[in-house]
Amino acid sequence: SAVISQKPSRDICQRGTSLTIQCQVDSQVTMMFWYRQQPGQSLTLIATANQGSEATYESGFVIDKFPISRPNLTFSTLTVSNMSPEDSSIYLCSVDRGQYNEQFFGPGTRLTVL
Amino acid sequence: GENVEQHPSTLSVQEGDSAVIKCTYSDSASNYFPWYKQELGKGPQLIIDIRSNVGEKKDQRIAVTLNKTAKHFSLHITETQPEDSAVYFCAAAFSGSARQLTFGSGTQLTVLP
Numbered sequence: 001s002a003v004i005s006q007k008p009s010r011d012i013c014q015r016g017t018s019l020t021i022q023c024q025v026d027s028q029v030t031m032m033f034w035y036r037q038q039p040g041q042s043l044t045l046i047a048t049a050n051q052g053s054e055a056t057y058e059s060g061f062v063i064d065k066f067p068i069s070r071p072n073l074t075f076s077t078l079t080v081s082n083m084s085p086e087d088s089s090i091y092l093c094s095v096d097r098g099q100y101n102e103q104f105f106g107p108g109t110r111l112t113v114l
Numbered sequence: 115g116e117n118v119e120q121h122p123s124t125l126s127v128q129e130g131d132s133a134v135i136k137c138t139y140s141d142s143a144s145n146y147f148p149w150y151k152q153e154l155g156k157g158p159q160l161i162i163d164i165r166s167n168v169g170e171k172k173d174q175r176i177a178v179t180l181n182k183t184a185k186h187f188s189l190h191i192t193e194t195q196p197e198d199s200a201v202y203f204c205a206a207a208f209s210g211s212a213r214q215l216t217f218g219s220g221t222q223l224t225v226l227p
Contacts, residue, residue, distance in 0.1 A: 001160075033214075042203060042217045043158070092157055100165070102148065103215060105157040 002026060002097040004106035012112045013083055020079045021109045023093035028073035030096070033103070034066070037090040046091075049076045083113045116141040118206050120218025127194050128226050135221045137204035138186040144206040147180060147187045148215070152201045162189070165209075194225045 003026035013019050023032060034046040046066055047055045055068040069077045080087050090108040097104050117140040127133050139147075145166035150158035164171045164178045164187065171178050175194075180187040191198055201222050205215040 004157075042219050045214055048214070100146075100163075101209065102160055102163060104160060105150075107157045
């Protein structure tokens with residue numbers, strides 16, 4: 001498996017502000033993934049972050065709203081910019097690990113936007 | 115793209131009974147099917163997975179079956195316990211160089227003592 005930590009674990013933010021979420025993995029990985037889980041919903045992939053290249057965003061997600069950094073093989077950040085109440089969600093990072101590239105998730109960051 | 119449908123959305127069983135959750139997928143190229151358990155306030159935890167070269171896989175009280183012809187797969191939990199109560203998600207992917215899972219909508223399982 002993988003040991004993945006996220007900071008902060010939760011936050012309450014004001015409309016119009018930005019929050020940067022950190023994801024740390026216990027060993028080097030090629031790709032890291034960022035997901036959004038809206039209240040009571042399933043997981044939706046936001047983007048894939050490779051070290052040394054621009055993140056690849058899924059349909060409906062743009063870099064201006066969700067800028068991502070991947071400075072090394074164990075760390076990534078996701079910023080939620082210019083937040084509105086609709087951004088209230090759990091944000092999860094994940095990595096591929098293991099013999100068959102199983103995907104493992106961090107504990108999530110619970111964001112509430114007022 | 116891939117589309118995964120999951121049923122039921124909620125499931126209540128008595129402790130000791132079995133629980134079955136079913137998923138169907140649309141993309142015949144998908145060949146990797148994991149199941150995740152998400153407890154309240156936690157991230158999803160991989161509990162079992164199956165690849166298209168096998169039809170069934172077991173791990174203690176949980177098992178997954180796959181029917182590639184019909185494009186559906188199921189999670190079976192036997193002898194359920196209260197700690198099995200959680201949201202369960204199925205997913206499907208084509209295990210290429212960049213794995214991107216398509217998730218089902220989730221099943222809230224409640225095991226009644």
